[in-house]
Amino acid sequence: MKQRLFRFPLLFAVLLITATTTLAAPSSVPLSELFPSPTQTKAAIVINKVLERYHYRKVSLDRDFAASVLERYLKALDPNRTFFLARDVERFQNGARHLDESLRRGELDIAFDIFRVYRMRVGERVAHALKLLDGRFEFDTAETFTFESDKTPWARDAAELDERWRKRVKHDYLSLRLADKSDDEVRDRLRKRYEGLARRIRQFKGDDVFQTFMNAYTETVEPHTSYMSPSTSENFDISMKLSLEGIGAVLRSDNEYTVVQSTVPGGPARESGQIHGGDQILGVAQGLDGPMEDVVGWRLEDVVDKIRGPKGSVVRLQIQPKTSGSSKPVREVALVRNEIKLEDQAAKSYVIEDLANAPGLKVGVIEIPAFYRDFEAEGSGTADFRSTTRDVRRLINDLVMRGIDGLLIDLRANGGGSLAEATSLTGLFIDTGPVVQVKDAFGKVEVEADRDPGMAYTGPLAVLVDRESASASEIFAAAIQDYGRGLIIGEPTFGKGTVQTLIDLNRYVPGEKSDLGRLRLTMAEFFRISGGSTQLRGVEPDIRFPSADYISGHGERALDNALPWTQIDPAGFKKVGELRFDALARRSAERVAKDPGFKMLTERSRLVREVEDQKRVSLRESERRAEDERRNQRFKADQERFLRARGLTPVDEEADQVDEEALEKQRKVIARIESEEAARILADGILMQRGSNGPRAVMRD
Structure with missing residues (x-):
């Protein structure tokens, strides 16, 4: 009988591997490098042909399908609709009228154009958020914050986005206050969070943009199909070849949060009894006394890099339990990375x-x-x-x-x-x-x-x-x-x-x-x-x-x-x-x-x-x-x-x-x-x- 192994989709990251090298901090990628390469063009053509021929769900790359790809790509970049303006989206849609034909030819200009605009909009929003942090918040007025989604209308202008961000920053601030952080701690942490978001977006390479777009393409077909760039493939190979060491948790990205999908039997996360499916990871720290680093808004791959490490070392996670909503009780869990036998x-x-x-x-x-x-x-x-x-x-x-x-x-x-x-x-x-x-x-x-x-x-x-x-x-x-x-x-x-x-x-x-x-x-x-x-x-x-x-x-x-x-x-x-x-x-x-x-x-x-x-x-x-x-x-x-x-x-x-x-x-x-x-x-x-x-x-x- 043939052997088959099957688990959850690869969009989840499995923290079972050991970091073997210390990576230098990546630098900002010049905008001049964010254009499609000939290799990506070839890959896009091949992906389209493989999906049409071999995927279990029969795929037809027509205009309706291409429109769904564009919608899913925008959702991947801006799931809460807090960066793009309505006029941006209208321009993207006009430029993607023939996206189906472009994809057949491997033409990816629209994907990179959208990302360059996205990077600019992130910079604008972060600058505004940092300015708001310098001001004063009143928490005794009757006001509500709505969790935006992909169903929220795109903001008509910058003033509308400013108002959404005013409430968002106030919500973030209040959530940390409720977790018993002082005002100085709250401002420092949020400043690092927002600055980190802009920094990580500036570090996106062409391969990152291509992978994000192609995964919007594959997820339009079905959620368990995904594309892995050469660098992602290399990490996957490491995870398969090395002994099972780490904290033993399967993570997924949910908007700006890293969420525990499940814990692995025998792993430190499950054995601790303090980490469960649905919990959010808000921060990561190294060792028993290392500083806690806020990871809200981080890419999943970057959170994984922070959490994984050599057997016997300690990692501390700041966990928001699923049942507690957006505030207390936030708890800190120390785990000793270990081999999962x-x-x-x-x-x-x-x-x-x-x-x-x-x-x-x-x-x-x-x-x-x-x-x-x-x-x-x-x-x-x-x-x-x-x-x-x-x-x-x-x-x-x-x-x-x-x-x-x-x-x-x-x-x-x-x-x-x-x-x-x-x-x-x-x-x-x-x-x-x-x-x-x-x-x-x-x-x-x-x-x-x-x-x-x-x-x-x-x-x-x-x-x-x-x-x-x-x-x-x-x-x-x-x-x-x-x-x-x-x-x-x-x-x-x-x-x-x-x-x-x-x-x-x-x-x-x-x-x-x-x-x-x-x-x-x-x-x-x-x-x-x-x-x-x-x-x-x-x-x-x-x-x-x-x-x-x-x-x-x-x-x-x-x-x-x-x-x-x-x-x-x-x-x-x-x-x-x-x-x-x-x-x-x-x-x-x-x-x-x-x-x-x-x-x-x-x-x-x-x-x-x-x-x-x-x-x-x-x-x-x-x-x-x-x-x-x-x-x-x-x-x-x-x-x-x-x-x-x-x-x-x-x-x-x-x-x-x-x-x-x-x-x-x-x-x-x-x-x-x-x-x-x-x-x-x-x-x-x-x-x-x-x-x-x-x-x-x-x-x-």
Whole structure:
């Protein structure tokens, strides 16, 4: 079987690599150098041909498509519409009337023209912002700041932009005041932030402009396709070749902020328990006492360069938690960069017993953080190389020996990994048969199947998933659901149902001496054996937890221009069971409604959704402080109520001295709220199926 690896799109930066050299500070690039080169012209022609021929979504480079490319390019440069004027945009649109024909010929003058104007406008706006910082702000007047977006009309003139920036600077100033910064500190930090923005834009080279424009082109096709310039390709190669060292976080750019997309199992970020998906990184500092450098407005690549470093060194991050909105509590997290070892990502198990709804029953839980396989050891001929399937088989045997009555597979926050492992892991719970279908850009469908007869476990089974369960996790959960082999419990999954491959553009131009870069191309889609895709919709659980009501803007669903859900013919497979879960869902809902732990988790999801949906905030300090305090109290009150119900004294994570052992216990208890309810659901199902005195689970070779 072919080996496929799939994870999140390359527009996210994975901080798993070690910096090996100290880079000199880049200098300002003369405007005379910001014009397209012959190499970029060739690359643009090749990219267009590759997309039209090989992309999974059929591409037609017509005028409507070209207009969308221009719109996306302007959004990439000015997402909040705070730099360009309406007259600038009108001129760009007039100059791009024949952009489709220009792109076919590799003509890129309009892209570079737009960037040169953008650089000028950034300089003007920064100069205005710095002038505003020298003035005085009043925070007791009734005034609001609106978070601008790509739906905001372009400013008609400089005076309108001035007003937008007055409110923006006031908002930035107030946010730092609310984070307990003195006025001198606020002015100094914002001055550096704005000056840094102008400086970084002046450092954009021709390759940077070209990559930004071509990614606007590729994202008009679909969000997981992206272009990598030669320098970006080199960094990608380093990340693939070096050992996994760093903080273990996947980052993405969201307007002017660097946002944590996810954390890597076994990495310092996840192990700290203080960094979560959706958190914003506001500052980065080196060592235990190095100065904190504001990184708001920085390019993602520049933030990555600041965070990565050698094993054993310390990096400090200033984090804005997702639930807190635009102000307190900002926290500082110190991380020791470290090697992320395979065993740190390995599956682990434990047993849940003393279930109130099923006295005497035991449910084994296997946590699988990733679908891993030691390809290097396998390639060198090592017979006992590590893999998810091998580790889970061993854990199953151990749990069955301990007398479990049912098994729960916990795939929360599992972002994917090896397709071969998703297939073989499914094979532990079915005899033989198809697991997933893969359809390529030419319509050919290939079926990945388990061909190894026998099962490692035949007893009652459930799978716990959440909004971060993606790719391989979705394939496994979908197969278990389609076969009727077990219950799927939790939240709808991420919805990443596409396959990407990396293409060296030089292969299409034989004899080309210049490096044209590479294209990360979506070339296939995953389909369930029942025919529906895992794309966009993900896997819908049989029994939903209440937090699922607040995730509409998460995962693939939140990506602009994502491929739609679709279906193909089912594969030939035979269900092994028909699960009836209506009664189980009712019983679970009754328990959850009374459970302080679920009340806490649901309130957290509600707060996150509230922050995400917020379009406007007050610029009156008293109102902002009151709103922040209200959110913080809601967050803390529910957590404290739950912990005290469990007999634990809540740990103040913001205290100067924190009891790390007690804090770790607290985090573990919170992390198991959902798995314990999933175990109760499974126990209900066991009792309903066979009665309270039925046989225990058995293992098979």
